Amino acid sequence: MSASAGALRLPDEEALRDFVIAQRWFGSKSKEVAHFRLLETIPLTEQPLGLSVLEVEFLPGTHELYQLPIGARPEGDWTEGVICVNDAMAIYDAMGDPETARALLRLIATDTEIETANGVAQFCTVEGSTLPAEIGDVRPMGAEQSNSSIVIDEKLVLKAYRKLGAGPNPELEILRFLTERDFPHIAALRGWYGHSGRLIDATLGIVQDFLAGATDGWDLALADLREDPQRFVARARLLGEVTGRLHTTLGSESQDPAFAPEETSAEALGLLTATVDEEIERVFVDLPEADDPDAPDVLAPIRGRGQEVRDQLQRLTQVGSAGRVIRHHGDYHLGQVMLTADDDWVVLDFEGEPARTLVERRRKRSPLRDVAGMLRSFAYAATASELLHDAPAPEGWEDAVRSAYLDGYLEETDQSLLPPGRAGVERLLAVFELEKAVYELRYELDNRPEWVKIPVAGIARLLEPETTEPEA
Incomplete structure (x- = not known):
């Protein structure tokens, strides 16, 4: 290359500072820059x-x-x-x-x-x-x-x-x-x-x-909720099947150490439990008090139940086999999938969660962590439809979408990657949903108070008796 870097007349530090801190891609605006x-x-x-x-x-x-x-x-x-x-x-x-x-x-x-x-x-x-x-x-x-x-x-x-x-x-x-x-x-x-x-x-x-003519999964869910809610139930089934095929393929290589499935260790499950337990304690200690005891309180379903949530976490993680860990998507939700013009789901953006380091994002985890992310995304779509478009999801829509998605997923997934039996799958899945919902609660309290009811409902769901003791 004959081009010279010097010919660019590179900017000085002051110019870089003023420009970079104003950019959306600069994610550390709260840190003190030297x-x-x-x-x-x-x-x-x-x-x-x-x-x-x-x-x-x-x-x-x-x-x-x-x-x-x-x-x-x-x-x-x-x-x-x-x-x-x-x-x-x-x-x-x-x-x-x-x-x-x-x-x-x-x-x-x-x-x-x-x-x-x-x-x-x-x-x-x-x-x-x-x-x-x-x-x-x-x-x-x-x-x-x-x-x-x-x-x-x-x-x-x-x-x-x-x-x-x-x-x-x-x-x-x-x-x-x-x-x-x-x-x-x-x-x-x-x-x-x-x-x-x-x-x-x-x-x-x-x-x-480039996927010409494809529709973002989040936009599609909200459009279906306005026009034909039942249509998305069928689409969720197909999305579950695609997710299952994705995890089966990612867990199919035994010779490549970067991708070979590994057994879940008791230490790994214990570390997950400790991390979620710590987050639960931190969030529930910081829950704001109800300003007016006579006013509706969006936090009422979970207020004062921090220990109950932690006890539930302990019960859920008392499982036998937790399946195997594999490379996975890592940040899986409706905004990361698109439906093509041929009605085929395509998965995008395999970077993982942006706030985590590359080492953390490359770590093998249970495929059910992806599944939990998508289930939480369905919950968000159901409420966002009402908040954004005044089109509340019909009663039972979220449950129907969850069930259809899980049916499709379990049909297409290599069962050796999962805990044995649907009850075992749903028990471990609840752990990852709880992890996600507690994180969401902190985020929404800090950024979008009007959305707090979504993670509250997710946490409350996991405290229901029938969730505590899934049927064999």
């Missing part, structure tokens, strides 16, 4: 255009790394995402520049390596895939979140990971695994790019198929 600095810049084109690795150092000494594409154009020629102006040149976040996507795809299509000051940038295609070296239409995909996604010619999606972690991104690992096995319910992986060297070995981004 320094912003650019550690590495990978030249992409002679425009000039490059990929920078940004270090954000916090007090008292921790740090995070971010991907920040940087471009330079004459002042006035480019106004989007401008970081600063140096010598009449606008220096800007180039993720929104179509030339960035074009350059990255060109490099990936040709399996290019670029030596940098601190390592090597690698651009790779999936074996058997052919990417176009030249592309036409480029557009951003929706609102900027923790990552940046670009749609290319309505056929491909380039996802750039903003926050970087050491080691392979779990999404790259899982998509690669599933694509190699021709798993049909994903947007297949076509290529990726990353950096290896003394600073960091990290996945920077991936390229996968």
Whole structure:
């Protein structure tokens, strides 16, 4: 590459600070920042255009790394995402520049390596895939979140990971695994790019198929609740089947240590119990008191029942076999699945929970943790339909959707991954639902008081006698 990183007239620390802390992808706004600095810049084109690795150092000494594409154009020629102006040149976040996507795809299509000051940038295609070296239409995909996604010619999606972690991104690992096995319910992986060297070995981004005409599962559930609630019950059954096939495929490889299923240890279940127990205690101690004893209190179904919830957790985790642990989705809900124009469910976004480290996200867990996430998402859809669209879910809708989803899931899942019998499955599933609902309760109390009733109902459900002693 003949492009020079120096030609980018890289921004100084003050300019970086002002720009970065205002971005949605910067997730540590509450931390005290000591320094912003650019550690590495990978030249992409002679425009000039490059990929920078940004270090954000916090007090008292921790740090995070971010991907920040940087471009330079004459002042006035480019106004989007401008970081600063140096010598009449606008220096800007180039993720929104179509030339960035074009350059990255060109490099990936040709399996290019670029030596940098601190390592090597690698651009790779999936074996058997052919990417176009030249592309036409480029557009951003929706609102900027923790990552940046670009749609290319309505056929491909380039996802750039903003926050970087050491080691392979779990999404790259899982998509690669599933694509190699021709798993049909994903947007297949076509290529990726990353950096290896003394600073960091990290996945920077991936390229996968674009699902034209597909509908987000959350939007679909809310639309069905307004138009034909029963229609989504049938769709939930199909989604359960797809989830079961996903977990069966992820648990099918015994030779690869990164994916081979492992038996659940008593220590692992004990650690889970202790973690959830600690969160229960913290949340229930902090529950706000009812302001007016005569007013309706959304917390009434669970107020004063913290010990009861903890006792229930102990009973639920007194199981025999808890099945096996596998690589799983890790952040599974209706917003992570789409229904295609052919009425086929596709699973997206295998990164795991953004707040967790890559090491935590790559850890094998019970597949029922994914199932619990989706069940909680059904509960949210039932209430959100009323809150957002004044279209309350019909009585029994959530129970019908849960049952249909679980029926489909259990029919398609390798039973060796699960506790024996449906009662054993539902007992362990309740533990993960409780974990999720307690986390939701804290979040909603802090951010959306009008939504608090959703996790409250979930916790109250798990305290019902018939849930405590499932039938054999």
